Amino acid sequence: xxxxxxxxxxxxxxxxxxxxxxxxxxxxxxxxxxxxxxxxxxxxxxxxxxxxxxxxxxxxxxxxxxxxxxxxxxxxxxxxxxxxxxxxxxxxxxxxxxxxxxxxxxx
Numbered sequence: 593x594x595x596x597x598x599x600x601x602x603x604x605x606x607x608x609x610x611x612x613x614x615x616x617x618x619x620x621x622x623x624x625x626x627x628x629x630x631x632x633x634x635x636x637x638x639x640x641x642x643x644x645x646x647x648x649x650x651x652x653x654x655x656x657x658x659x660x661x662x663x664x665x666x667x668x669x670x671x672x673x674x675x676x677x678x679x680x681x682x683x684x685x686x687x688x689x690x691x692x693x694x695x696x697x698x699x
Contacts, residue, residue: 593601688695
């Protein structure tokens, strides 16, 4: 093999190595772009989930306040109903006393 043939072979080999490196570099760039796209998509999903969680937390706090207010109103109504029942029982007792009906023991 002559020196010229060796140089041609080395040039051919070097050209093949250069071509492979170019392909690898392009493939790596594509992988990097795809990875960046996936990271961006994931970050958008995380941000959207966080936004939804924030809205849900606010609504839960609002509902808690609404429930406390409802409980307060219910306790008030129960107390009013108890007062009305007591007043009704007292009125019935007074009525029966005026009518001369002896009180009955509770059953």
